[in-house]
Amino acid sequence: MWGKSSFFAPGLAWPEAGLCPPERATVTTSRSTATAPKSRPRMSPSSRVECLDFEAGQLYHPRAMRARLSWIGAIPHVVITLLMIVVIVDMLVGVFLRYVMTWISARFDLPSIRFFWVEEVGEWSLAWLTFIGAALGVRRGIHFSVQLVIDQFPPALRRAVLVGQCLLIVTFGSLVAWFGWLVADLNSQSFSPALVLNLWWLYLSSVVGGVLMAVYGLIALGDVLRGRGHWGGAAGVAG
Structure with a gap:
């Protein structure tokens, strides 16, 4: 009965998860309770399948999950870096x-070179660069703000103001996405x-x-709300 199985929990799928064999899971049984040691999951050297302790609630690897999220979060940074390179090269080529x-x-009576595409490449790159860069500014908290009055508030009121600010950002971003989609659909037949x-x-x-x-x-x-990161520090809570 021991081997590979497919495990599913609400909000979590763990395909091909390995169940712990009896010799690796010591269970002490009494009349009413049965407990298992709450040890960290280990990788079996033979099958390289994660051995999970389900009674201890070990259903995922936090370190692996953070690694995946860090890769996903780095995508916008890579995109705007590439767009900045494209814009700089495009401007230099246009001037040349x-x-x-x-x-x-x-001077030498040669056929003229068409360079109308240079302007469009710059416009498209700047459009994408602006919107993605503005979103990253929200994430890193580097947009211009005046903290002179907010810094004088008590921590509870300061946190309430920042919560309202975050809700406004979410609302604004949702409206931009919604109306942007309408405009994009309206111009889907234009070139x-x-x-x-x-x-x-x-x-x-x-x-x-x-x-x-x-x-x-x-x-x-x-x-x-958790008091961590840049926004949590601005709320006056140690994070």
């Missing part, structure tokens, strides 16, 4: 084509003149940015 190649073409790209992808940036703002606003709300 406009002033250097245009002069060379006129850019130079690159002939569907404008739906351009206006989708507001949807992605709005969703990220709402998600980061909820995370900030949790930080305020």
